[in-house]
Amino acid sequence: MTLHVHQPVSPEACPALVLNADYRPLSYYPLSLWSWQDAIKAVFLDRVNIVSRYDKTVRSPSFEMRLPSVVSLKTYVKPSRFPAFTRFNVFLRDRFTCQYCGSRDDLTFDHLIPRSKGGQTTWDNVVAACSPCNLRKGDRLAHDVGMIPHRLPFAPTVNDLHQNGRQFPPNYLHDSWMDYLYWDTELDP
Structure with a gap:
């Protein structure tokens, strides 16, 4: 047809x-x-x-x-209760914010314990970082260079990512969708 x-x-x-x-x-x-x-x-x-x-x-x-x-x-x-470990989900967990300086520009990710020192690419060792902070830290431990992340990394649940995702609505929301989005969030008194 x-x-x-x-x-x-x-x-x-x-x-x-x-x-x-x-x-x-x-x-x-x-x-x-x-x-x-x-x-x-x-x-x-x-x-x-x-x-x-x-x-x-x-x-x-x-x-x-x-x-x-x-x-x-x-x-x-x-x-799924446990989201896939992806670059996008790391950024979403960390609210698209560098965990060292708070920048939202030029994001990449950083290993708290560098891979050169045995660190693994896991939820518990990776944070969102802007390129300047990532370059400044290099392959050193975060605490050795005084760069402590705002939030320690963790393995998020799908619910954690959904909660963070609600803070970043898409550019376009049709009126007919509004009754079905965010209906499980708390209402203002």
Whole structure:
């Protein structure tokens, strides 16, 4: 089936917020989004329920559909309790901030115990660091050069990363998503 877009829609436009079967986003950061094409495919494969729709429509000769803006999975996906050890997740754990000087520019990561001294690339030994701090510390121990991280590194849970991710909302949030984002956070009195 060939779909023709009724109104001009770029591939990046009209993403669908993807909720788990319990109506919570699959992830907060990065926010769980599908392209409108993937959302429509999931609808046809009967894998999702449409929760909310955009005003934009796609058409084929025998079919017309308003684009989904929010979909929920029909089958619950159990979230992992322990996130993957990735550069992005280290930055997210450390809130995209150099743990030595507080800068948010030119981030890399630093081994508290340098690899040259037997340090491993693990959650408990790696912190986000800006390039100038990383170069200044070099292959020395942090305490030897007076560079103590603001927060000691730790292995975060998925919930830790979700909490941090909520502090960095994406550039674009459609109005239809707001009822499903951040609903489990504390309300102001």
